[in-house]
Amino acid sequence: MATNRTFTMIKPDAVENGHIGGILDKINAAGFRIVAMKMTRLSTQKAGEFYAVHSARPFYGELVEFMSSGHIVAAILEKTNAVEDFRKLIGATNPANAEEGTIRKQYAESIGRNAVHGSDSDENAQIEGDFFFSGLEKF
Ligand code: GDP
Numbered sequence: 001m002a003t004n005r006t007f008t009m010i011k012p013d014a015v016e017n018g019h020i021g022g023i024l025d026k027i028n029a030a031g032f033r034i035v036a037m038k039m040t041r042l043s044t045q046k047a048g049e050f051y052a053v054h055s056a057r058p059f060y061g062e063l064v065e066f067m068s069s070g071h072i073v074a075a076i077l078e079k080t081n082a083v084e085d086f087r088k089l090i091g092a093t094n095p096a097n098a099e100e101g102t103i104r105k106q107y108a109e110s111i112g113r114n115a116v117h118g119s120d121s122d123e124n125a126q127i128e129g130d131f132f133f134s135g136l137e138k139f
Helices: 012-016 019-031 042-052 060-067 081-092 103-107 120-132
Strands: 005-008 033-040 072-078 116-120
Touching: 005 019, 005 081, 005 120, 012 019, 012 060, 012 072, 019 033, 019 072, 033 120, 042 060, 042 072, 042 120, 060 120, 072 081, 072 120, 081 103, 081 120, 103 116
Parallel strands: none
Antiparallel strands: 005 072, 005 116, 033 072
16 A cells, blocks of 8 residues: 655755755645655765665665765655656656656756655655654654
8 A cells, every 4th residue: 555655855966056945836836745855865875875776776886875875855745646746746857858847857967966766656755754764853
C-alpha cells in the first residue's frame, strides 16, 4: 500500500545558489507538510552510502563528490500520494527535459547538479528518511 511520505534533499548547488527558500515555497504551495527538516553536510563516506545503489554507474564518483561538496537540506514530506506527486513536482533528472513549473526546470543547473532529490518508491522514502532522522526528529 502506498504511504503518504517521501524524502527530499535540497542539493549543494541549490543551497549555494540561495534557492532553499524558493524550493520550500514550491513544496508548500504543492500541498506537502514538512514532517522533519535539517541542514547538514554529508561526508564522502555518507554520500557514498546514501547513493550505494548507483555504485556501478559511471557517474557515481562525480555524484558522491558533488553531494559532499557543500551543505544540503534534508526533509521528510507528507501528502497523499507523496512519492509520485513529489517526483512530478521536481521534474526529470536532466533539467533540459524537465517540464515548465517543476523545481528542476526552475532551479537545476545540469543532470548532475540538479537541485533536489526525491525518493523513487515508498520503500526508499522510508529508508532514506531513516538515514537522516531519528524518531524524535519527525513531527
Ligand atoms: P533521480 O531519481 O531523478 O534523482 O535520478 P537517478 O536516480 O537516475 O540518479 C540519481 C542522481 O545521480 C541524479 O539526481 C543526479 O544528481 C545524478 N546523476 C544521474 N545521471 C547522471 C549523469 O549522467 N551525470 C552526473 N554527473 N550525475 C548524474
